Amino acid sequence: MVADSTDSEHRSTKSPALGLRFLVLAALSIVLLVVDHRENHLDAVRKVIGATVYPLRILVDAPVSSWRWVRENTAGRNDLLLEISRLNAERLLTHARLQRFTALESENARLRAMLDATAKVRDQVQVAEIMSVSSNPFRHIVVIDKGSRDGVYNGQAMIDADGVVGQVIEAGLLLSNGVLISDPDHALPVQVNRNGLRTIAVGSGEFDHLDLPFLPNNADIEEGDLLVTSGLGGAFPPGYPVGVVDSVTRVPQEPFADVTATPAARLNQVREIMLIRTALEAPGVEAGDDVDAEEAPEPGTAPAARPEQPEAEPGGDAEAEPGGEVENE
């Protein structure tokens, strides 16, 4: 390499402050690392620097999103008609299913009222998009295009049409970071739909399977069992599908069975996700930090207020205006 004469002439060959500067910065990094690892005091700092990263992310995402825009806008009439008929068919199906669901729900509400059970969950859903920006190479973290300005908060659950995707770990002002359930550091309280057996699903670091490491050998679990969120951790509302058990290996001398599951959501392909905002209707019980208290009907009147028109179903609204808030009861 050629020496850069303009840069090093009329100055000493070696900067005496270089080592000192490095030591100061290294010490600063270590302090930052320790503080960041232990506490969440640096969230504000992250938000400020995140705002400077925002244009970079937009720039990186621009080719992909503009290509999508071009494709959507130049889609042929036939394609659009096909799409419409497909969506109509899907809508009819969901509609039919929802009719049964409404009946079941009102029955459920009546039974709960009889049992004086609390904690009827209302979920609000907000549609967000995963940006084509890759993130931490060591973890399964995605960037989503909604931030605290849109009401996103830390710990909010992310789902797609098929099941649980992950949760928000860092709500920035305009963009947020979410961790997928396949992240090796992520653990999700689940239960087996068939018999209510509770356990924890831990991410494996691979998109296509989850580990269930805490099931004893005699646990009643078999291949094909559907896992749903149990709602015990507080972050995820109960009842959303997580995955299907795909292998159960019982080794007699080991304390725990080796159980893995396939996630229901297509974690590495999903682009549109829904953020769930949970509000508990129980008196005096609040979940999350953003609860729409005034929207929740009183527990006593809940059964009467329940019967709702199928027209107000979530699917229809979500397609009409993605990004808007949709009620999913």
Place this chain on the structure above:
Amino acid sequence: MNSVNVSRRLPVMICIIMALMLAIVPMPALASPYRPDWVALTLIYWSISMPRTYSVGTAWLVGIVLDVAHGTLLGQHALALAFITYLTARFHLQLRVFPLLQMTATVFALLSIYQFILFWINGIAGTYADTAAYWGPVVSGTLLWPLIQYVFSGIRYRLTRSA
């Protein structure tokens, strides 16, 4: 004087911003373990050729931005980048006269140190990652070095001629 500074600094700033963008561009799942450490390579080059202007301070700031972009612990990439640029700025006179092959071998060593610091901090913080994941960027970065040196020396030639 000021405008000269700007015209001298702007191209390098653009290089660094491009490197940051390449660091977050999505790649196919098969190729992403081999994503070169663009930021580290860029900083290695510029801290060797202009160690007064770009050394540990620049590297640390860029590292903090990279930490936020990647969502890693704040200070992780900053520390790793500051350390390798300390080494390159400290020994820039020796490194400048290295022939390409020897320089490539040095880059291999620098990238290994960089990944080792990341690995080390991940280990302390308890972030699990496959050990093989740390080698991919080292290999691809080393292989790319001759090309990077060629491109950047073109930019630098214009910079020094215009200044």
